[in-house]
Amino acid sequence: MNIRALAAQVVFQVLENGASLSTVLPQHQAQLSNGKDRALLAELSYGVMRVLPQLDNSVSQRLQKPFKNKQRLLHHLLLIGCYQLYFTRIPAHAAISETVEACRQLGFENLVKVINGVLRNIQRAEEPLETSNETLKYCFPGWMVKKLQAAYPDSWQQIIEQSQQRPPMWLRNNQRQQSRDSYLAQLNALEISATAGLTADAILLAQPTDVAVLPGFAGGSVSVQDQAAQWAATLLEPKNGDLILDACAAPGGKSCHILESADVRLVALDNDAKRLERVTENCQRLGLDATILCADAANIDASWQGEKFDRILLDAPCSATGVIRRHPDIKWLRKANDIDALQSIQAQILDHCWQWLKPGGTLLYATCSILPQENSQQIDAFVARTPDASLVAITASQQNSTTGWQILPGQDNMDGFYYAKLVKAIA
Ligand SMILES: C[S@@+](CC[C@H](N)C(=O)[O-])C[C@H]1O[C@@H](n2cnc3c(N)ncnc32)[C@H](O)[C@@H]1O
Known part of the structure; x- marks a missing residue:
């Protein structure tokens, strides 16, 4: 199945059924054999969760009437389409044609024109609207913003900003197998850039990396842990x-x-x-x-x-x-x-x-x-x-x-x- 169609199903299960992304995403990734495709599915699914209110707003404004019942899946497909147009470097023509193709694959041939029309409309707008609405502006639920404002009157904005970032990848050196310095040297030899953290075993990778390329991972040399x-x-x-x-x-x-x-x-x-x-x-x-x-x-x-x-x-x-x-x-x-x-x-x-x-x-x-x-x-x-x-x-x-x-x-x-x-x- 087309990656956008899978992404729409992932987002649907999280937002409509309350499933967690870390459970649903791997189940859908398992349907893709290519690593790059699995990475794109993750990027689209995580991306939508980060900026959901802005996408929802753009999509809802352009739909004459909201999708209901089984067609609700198409609302989530439009979120995926909109995310690609606003927040990725995927060329607009590819983003739109792949998303329209996903609409067909999901069994909604009769609604292809609607999906295409909404996405072309969004493409012309180029970026989400400026807004003073807090949920839209910060992409955080209003109740959480209020709790953070009350607890951290001086730093709540910074906390939200940090929470919207992509996280770094930390490793935990297994001190039973080797010293942290020795593991850092092994990473260095493979040109994987990394530095020691503040705790005894922590290693910060400059770039998130597939664990398969980490020396000795399968044998327990390191674990992934913040x-x-x-x-x-x-x-x-x-x-x-x-x-x-x-x-x-x-x-x-x-x-x-x-x-x-x-x-x-x-x-x-x-x-x-x-x-x-x-x-x-x-x-x-x-x-x-x-x-x-x-x-x-x-x-x-x-x-x-x-x-x-x-x-x-x-x-x-x-x-x-x-x-x-x-x-x-x-x-x-x-x-x-x-x-x-x-x-x-x-x-x-x-x-x-x-x-x-x-x-x-x-x-x-x-x-x-x-x-x-x-x-x-x-x-x-x-x-x-x-x-x-x-x-x-x-x-x-x-x-x-x-x-x-x-x-x-x-x-x-x-x-x-x-x-x-x-x-x-x-x-
Ligand atoms: C924050 S997670 C623990 C993460 C874990 N310490 C780690 O480092 O991998 C919280 C855990 O509490 C468990 N939990 C929730 N309520 C519990 C209860 N009443 N008794 C025992 N475990 C509970 C959940 O199943 C969940 O695995």
Whole structure:
């Protein structure tokens, strides 16, 4: 099937059915044998998610009446067409003829003229209209803009701008296989430009690269992981012999990093059995061993009767507002009232996991959110209701005014992330 037709189906499934782009896109890419075609399908699908309101506005203005029911797919095809005309270097004649051909392939021969007419009209306009409407201007949902304005009165525009960028590619060197310097030398020999990051294992690639060209990737020499996520293992400070719980572990990026860092016994727990399969796969590729447990982190007692833990990583389910540059579909999938529900789940998991921490133990709370409600406010409330919990300052952070460490998107090339380190009183 034509790439534009596949892209329309991907966008349709995300925007109309609420599926996540990272699930749907690979399923459609699997239908293409050529790497360049797969890359174009990704570019079109991700691109539409980044600038959706501007495309929607251009398309809707030019349709005499909106597409309904089965024909709705054509609205998404027009978004793909419009994205090519405004935001790519694909020549207009190719963009239009391929998109019109997609309309035929999708079984709407009778509407080819409408698609062609709308796209020619957009082509003449050359670029989206200037606007003062916030959603259109920033390509962010209004409710998110308001929350960011309230939390970051001086930097919300910069946060949005960074969230609209294409993310860099970070690697995590597997210190069990080679030193970071030695891996950097291997990359250098292949003329893959890269630099060391701030954490011990992080490597920043100058250009995103297919993992197939990375030396030793299949054998576990490196993994793909943003530096912000790599801070988890550094801040948790695993020691040889520790029993560690990764309470929301799937797909296992942070579990594997902890296992690479020290000889620990690690329980990788998650309530999603399908996602836990990825933890097993990642451990296998990296030659690591974890106890995999499918359970509710707010009710561990039901499935874990072992000893309490020396350290717990709680990488909580969250709004993912810090990683919009990697997952732009989050802007349209997440709804304003999700945040209260997430805050409540996070609090339940925190309270329960705390019971499973040994006296003197450390719990590292993490989210890939930039909303205070899920982060500093969540931890302030936890410390206030938990007499044996105290906060440890995170020295990597230069922030002193708020609880924990809020990394903002783009800061040192990282994703937006939040960390708070808590220790449990001994007596
Ligand atoms: C942010 S992701 C974890 C990412 C993972 N730590 C990593 O680095 O690869 C959050 C995870 O929490 C899991 N989750 C959500 N609610 C949960 C619950 N009540 N109990 C256990 N896991 C839960 C989700 O299935 C998801 O895999």
